[in-house]
Amino acid sequence: MSSEERISPEEFDKELEALLTGKEEKKKTHKKKILVAVAALAILGIAGMKLFNGGTDMIPVVDTVRPVRKTIQNRLTVTGPVSGTDSVDVVSNLHAEILEIPVKEGDKVIKGQTLAVLDDSDVKREAEIARNDYDLAVSTCNEKNKEARNGYAKAVQDLKTAQDNYNRTKALYDGGSVPLVDLETAENGLHDAEREKDAYTVKNGSAVADDSYRLQIEKAKFDYEKAKEQLDNTVLKAPIDGTVVRVNTKVGRFADKMENDAPLFVIENLDNLELEIKVSEYSIGKVEVGQEAEITADILNGEPVYGKVASISPTGEEKGGGSSERVIPTKIQITDNNTKLIAGITARASIILEESEDALTVPVSAVFEKDGNNYIQEITDGAVSWIPVDIGVEGDVDMEIIPADGKTLDETSVLIASPGEQYAEGMAVTSSVGQGE
Numbered sequence: 339m340s341s342e343e344r345i346s347p348e349e350f351d352k353e354l355e356a357l358l359t360g361k362e363e364k365k366k367t368h369k370k371k372i373l374v375a376v377a378a379l380a381i382l383g384i385a386g387m388k389l390f391n392g393g394t395d396m397i398p399v400v401d402t403v404r405p406v407r408k409t410i411q412n413r414l415t416v417t418g419p420v421s422g423t424d425s426v427d428v429v430s431n432l433h434a435e436i437l438e439i440p441v442k443e444g445d446k447v448i449k450g451q452t453l454a455v456l457d458d459s460d461v462k463r464e465a466e467i468a469r470n471d472y473d474l475a476v477s478t479c480n481e482k483n484k485e486a487r488n489g490y491a492k493a494v495q496d497l498k499t500a501q502d503n504y505n506r507t508k509a510l511y512d513g514g515s516v517p518l519v520d521l522e523t524a525e526n527g528l529h530d531a532e533r534e535k536d537a538y539t540v541k542n543g544s545a546v547a548d549d550s551y552r553l554q555i556e557k558a559k560f561d562y563e564k565a566k567e568q569l570d571n572t573v574l575k576a577p578i579d580g581t582v583v584r585v586n587t588k589v590g591r592f593a594d595k596m597e598n599d600a601p602l603f604v605i606e607n608l609d610n611l612e613l614e615i616k617v618s619e620y621s622i623g624k625v626e627v628g629q630e631a632e633i634t635a636d637i638l639n640g641e642p643v644y645g646k647v648a649s650i651s652p653t654g655e656e657k658g659g660g661s662s663e664r665v666i667p668t669k670i671q672i673t674d675n676n677t678k679l680i681a682g683i684t685a686r687a688s689i690i691l692e693e694s695e696d697a698l699t700v701p702v703s704a705v706f707e708k709d710g711n712n713y714i715q716e717i718t719d720g721a722v723s724w725i726p727v728d729i730g731v732e733g734d735v736d737m738e739i740i741p742a743d744g745k746t747l748d749e750t751s752v753l754i755a756s757p758g759e760q761y762a763e764g765m766a767v768t769s770s771v772g773q774g775e
Contacts, residue, residue: 401755402717402769405698405747410731410738412692414625418615420635421681422606423671426577429601430593432456434572441603443585447576453603456593458572465565472558479555482547486538490545493535500524500531580607583681611672611679612648615687616665619654624691626650631670635685643674647689694731697738698747705729705739706757714739715757716747722754722765 438455441447507524510516538545574593584604586596593602613633617625629647634640648671654664670687672679679685705712705727716723725745730738741747752769754761761767 397766397768398761399768399770400717400761402752403701403704403755405700405739405749405751405753406736407696407698407749409693409695410697410699410733410736411690411694412624412731412733414617414621414689414691415686416615416617417684417686418613420611420613420672420679420683420685422580422583422608423610423612424578424580424607426580426605427601428453428574428577428603428605429596430456430571430574432461432568432571433592433594434458434461436587436589436591436593439585439587439589441582441585443582445582446580447582447605448579449576451576452573453576453582454574454587454593456572456574458569461565461569461572465562465569468558468562468565472555472562475551475555475558479547479551482551483545486545486547490535490538490540493531493538497528497531497535500528504528574602576605578605578607580605580609583608606681608681611677611681613645613670613672613685613687615668615670616655616657617650617668618657619664619666621691622650622654622666622668625668625689629689632688633670633672633679633685634688635679635683637678637680637683639678641678643672643677643679645670645672645674645687692731694738697730698740698749699733699736699738700753701736701755702732703756704753705737708759712739713757714747715754715761717752717754717767717769720766720768722761722763722767724763 434456436454437457439453440455441451441453447453504524504527507516507521511518511521539548540546582603583606584601586600586604587593587602596602613631625647627647627650631645631647633643633645647668649669651667654666657663657665700714705714707713712727712729713724714727716725725747726742727739727747728742730740732738739747754767
């Protein structure tokens with residue numbers, strides 16, 4: 339645009355007013371000037387661009403940030419249910435009516451304390467029958483043992499008599515006094531006596547009853563002990579110290595008839611709480627037993643409590659929801675005492691996976707990747723420099739950067755806030771006021 343064609347802002351305003359009010363003087367001459375001026379103003383209004391070197395070069399304006407030194411943490415935050423460290427479901431397989439329930443939800447109980455008393459009349463009769471069967475099996479076996487001892491003693495004596503008879507007959511036969519048939523008869527009698535003796539079961543030098551009688555005793559004993567156990571189970575007792583958190587039955591119901599297979603009682607140790615979370619397979623490698631965790635929940639009103647990783651499952655499971663990702667069940671023991679946490683609610687655990695003190699950090703958006711390498715773009719003397727960096731600890735919104743190849747960065751460095759390949763090495767840019775400036 340030549341100097342003769344330029345118009346001042348005052349002239350522009352006057353000409354514009356003339357057009358709007360219908361004044362047409364010098365219309366053809368000045369209309370061209372107005373249109374040229376509007377075009378010039380449009381060019382000047384392009385965001386982020388400036389004209390240099392007679393209007394032939396455009397230097398982009400970029401937002402910038404400066405690195406910040408601070409402690410940065412990589413935290414894992416996962417939600418899960420709070421429960422007691424010990425939890426037991428109390429059930430019964432006895433078809434017996436519940437006569438008494440001396441506890442209610444919220445009661446603290448100790449191991450062995452009575453939770454419910456069942457009708458034991460049928461079980462008592464079954465126990466008496468089982469005891470009689472056992473006593474009968476023992477008596478029968480003892481009788482058979484006695485018979486075996488007596489029979490064995492007679493068989494031993496018969497064998498001795500048969501042996502003596504054979505020896506005499508053999509001597510007479512050898513002397514020609516008896517025929518061969520007498521010797522054969524004596525020999526057969528000896529063999530019969532041997533077989534009779536060998537038919538007995540001998541243990542520790544004494545004959546005993548057949549093994550079938552001992553097996554009958556073992557079966558009867560098992561049935562009797564089982565019946566006694568069932569009789570003991572007519573009084574349901576707390577298996578652990580804890581708090582009764584659920585009572586799912588009433589007096590008059592049968593102990594083995596529960597809706598939806600619910601347990602009769604649920605007892606939890608609420609003195610020691612734990613939080614069960616499921617950690618992604620991509621993060622579990624940085625989680626270790628003993629790591630501290632910060633626990634938050636709505637019930638805590640913004641006051642966190644603390645715990646530590648108590649156990650990590652040796653196997654993973656499906657995350658669900660159609661995801662192929664696997665998760666690993668992990669338990670966090672609440673170490674703070676007298677907290678407002680209660681079992682059955684959902685809480686959030688935050689675990690510090692990595693931490694770096696006095697780290698040089700930038701927003702995550704200030705780092706970009708190319709060909710497998712990470713870069714930041716520094717502005718030095720109005721030109722772009724690509725600086726390769728290694729990534730240290732990564733936070734939620736920022737990350738630690740470590741300059742590579744002997745490069746130096748500090749809090750005074752000016753970096754492009756949103757770098758990219760459009761800013762080539764050595765390219766001229768102008769810095770605007772951006773984050774961290």
